[in-house]
Amino acid sequence: MSLNKNIILLLLFVFNIFPFEIQAQKVMQNAFGRENLSLNGAWQYIIDPYQMGYLDYRQKPFDQSKGGKGGFYDNITTPDKKTRVEYNFDFEPSLQVPGDWNSQDSRLLFYEGTLWYRKDFNVNQKQDKNYFLYFAAVNYECHVYLNGKKIGTHKGGFTPFQFDVTEKLNNGKNFVVVMVDNVRKKDEVPTINTDWWNYGGITRDVTLVSTPKSFIEDYKIQLAKNEKDVIEGFIQLKGATEKEKVTVEIPELKIKSSFTADENGFVKIKIPVKNIDYWSPENPKLYDVKISTKTDKNSDKIGFRTIKTVDKDIILNGKSIFLKGISVHDENPLVGGRLKSEGDIRMILNWAKELGCNYIRLAHYTHNETMLRLADEIGLMVWAEVPVYWTISWNNEETYKNAENQLAVGIERDKNRASVIIWSVGNETPVSKERNVFMGKLIDKVRAIDDTRLVAAALEIERDGYAVTVEDPLGDKLDLASFNEYGGWYWSEPKELPKYNFEIKFNKPVVISEFGADALAGFHADDDTVWSEEYQELFYKNQLNMLEKIDGLRGMTPWILVDFKSPRRQNPKYQNFWNRKGLISETGYKKKAYYILQNYYKNKNLNKK
Incomplete structure (x- = not known):
């Protein structure tokens, strides 16, 4: 008599001889508000560009072979004299978690590949508790092992995930090993081409959360x-x-x-x-x-x-508002790398408040949960975004599922944050039938999960002479006519901007999601000289005058608060791998354009139609 097919599959899985990946589970709400054991701090690490700790010489994963042995996750540190082991975490250096690897080791500045982390910890396990291993973010793909056994995988560099480890913990000594791979790939989210640094590693908090059984x-x-x-x-x-x-x-x-x-x-x-x-x-x-x-x-x-739109107006708690905003990345320019602590995040938000902002755009991915909670606390409205950026693989079903999952997890995590008024489904995605279907489905997903907030995207524009038209078909499904425009930098010149006019084809509030120009802090010249503070200053003066002519203008988030690192920006004199569109430099210096925007926001009538 043959065994039932499902029983066979179960047995193969239990004995770890079936190539099946365990996906991360639904994350709990308010994980850091619960009893937890922080696993932050020093983790030993091994650089593994050939994935020697994961694949055998036939390129088959060790964890999918019979017994599942042979990978770095076995964590063999005291082999007997007959055992050949080509790694040893005990003799490796450490990285701080949370934190990216690029900013902590000069060997890893440009590294894109696989790196292994290990952390030892002790648990006094209680029988009436559940235990969950919770990661706030790991970039980009990771495989997680507890005490030498695989507990699951996750894709997505900016969203939290967790695994139930109640039955897998030892009462006492334990170790967790994580293989992280930040290689950019065409069908992932984001895709290969971005304009920000691809910081690899365990970039946000790790904790062992305990809960009652119910x-x-x-x-x-x-x-x-x-x-x-x-x-x-x-x-x-x-x-x-x-x-x-x-x-x-x-x-x-x-x-x-x-x-x-x-x-x-x-x-x-x-x-x-x-x-x-x-x-x-x-x-x-x-x-x-x-x-x-x-x-x-x-x-x-x-x-x-409450937040809603009425024709070309945005209404907060029954009153018209103007979104005085700025765009920000999850990056600390002063020390390099991702924002790692509450202090880092408060610095960025306080800079935005000092600028005169009541609103920030968290570009171009899900930011740290602490960022949203502090925005609640200090009073900054938020545009929250998923990394559907530029040229996603619109026809790939798995790419869509990945994007939808990242979008949904971000919404589920932050749905109780009053600061979040806008969910964005993407940035500067070129118009096509396939893109419209892909992003249209994301919009429908947002509305199915949360109908109490606005839905937006950074739309495409068209130019003909001095006429700028906004008629991206995706705008029909959105609550805002929001778009990026770079007149005066990528096209035209600052002195030409007063000649431009905008035709918005939607009876909706207009929010300029990006505009900006680069300036190297401390470089001074006349206002015709690119890269100079004077050029950026004139750019902001003329941009703001140009935008004021738009009927229905209800907000903006210029690009960007602070200079940030980008491998696309290579000019050795003015950029040196920094995008210089920040109003504040990587040393905290406020450029001349900062004061132009600050003065504009100071004098902007919030209720002006």
């Missing part, structure tokens, strides 16, 4: 769409064995409401609310929100606000 996995608690006095959302429990009671408390609003989850641990919530103090940049009010069951508690700080 716990609060996810929740959304926000104002209902276009409602100022109704809180709406859901709560999802994990591991519940019965229909559990769930309580939501907002003590300051005198709210304490109970609900009963269904057999799947899910419950929708709807709570009337009075005398609420609405979140805004001028008043970034956050409430303590507590969710509890008989076995678990979770608390969060959440702001409540």
Whole structure:
């Protein structure tokens, strides 16, 4: 009698002789608000450009062979005298996590390839707890091993992921090994060609999160769409064995409401609310929100606000607003590399506030969760984006699934952040039928997940003489007529900008998602000389005057707050692998154009139509 096919597959998987990758699981909400053991700090590492620790000489993965042995993840450090081992983590240097590898070791400045990390840790495991290994971000593809056994894989350089390791931990000593590969590939998201540094590594926090066996996995608690006095959302429990009671408390609003989850641990919530103090940049009010069951508690700080468009206006909490913004990358120019700490992030956000911003564009990928939480706290509205950038493989089904997953995970992580007013599905994607279908599906996905925020993208423009037209067909599905334009830098000259006029084919608010010009801090010349601060200064003066003529202009995020590293920018005198469009240099120096934009924002009437 033959075995059932599913049993055969299960046995092959259990004994690790079937080439099947375990994908990362749905991430929990507010992971860092739970009991956790930080795995940040020094991790030993091995540079492995040939993937010797993963593939045998026939290019077959060791972890898909019988027994799964032979890779660096075995972590053999004390072999017997007959065992040949061609690696040893104990004698390797260390990298700091969180942090990219490019900025920590001169050998790795331009490195794109495979690198192995190892971390030893101890756990006092409790039988009544679940344990999840949680990564806030790893760029780009990674394979994760715990105590020599593979626990899963993940793709995507900017989104969090986790693995349930409850049954895989040792009570006491443990080690985790992570193989990270940041090689750019045509069918990935983003694709091969970008204009930012491809920072490799475990770039954000790693933690071992513990929860009760039945716990609060996810929740959304926000104002209902276009409602100022109704809180709406859901709560999802994990591991519940019965229909559990769930309580939501907002003590300051005198709210304490109970609900009963269904057999799947899910419950929708709807709570009337009075005398609420609405979140805004001028008043970034956050409430303590507590969710509890008989076995678990979770608390969060959440702001409540409404956002919508009416014709060519953007309405926050019932009032017209102008988005005084700036674009930012997830990069610390002063010390190099990705933003690594709350202090790094506060520096960037404080620079934006000092500029006069009430709004930032987090380009061109999902930023650190701490960035969003601090934007909530200090009062900055946010455009959040997925890395569908330039020339994605529009016809590749796996590419679309990857993009949709990164988009959905970002939305799910940040759906309770009042600061997020716009979800963006991409940047400067060339118009084609295939692109329109791809991005149209992403827009539909956003609206299916979250209908309380605006949806946008940086659209394409057309030029004919001094006429600039915005009629990208994707604009029909979006809430904003948002686009990038580089008049005065990539086309025309600053002195010509007053001659240009814009024709916007959509009855929607206009938000200029990018404009900018490079300037090397400290290089001074006349305003006709490119790379000079004077050229950039004149550029900003004339850009702002030109844009003021646009009917329905309701905001902008010039490119960019701070100079950032890019392998595309190679001029040894003026760039040296830096994109110099920042208003602030990599040393923190404010260029002359900074003060032009700061003065414009200072005098901009927020309610001016």
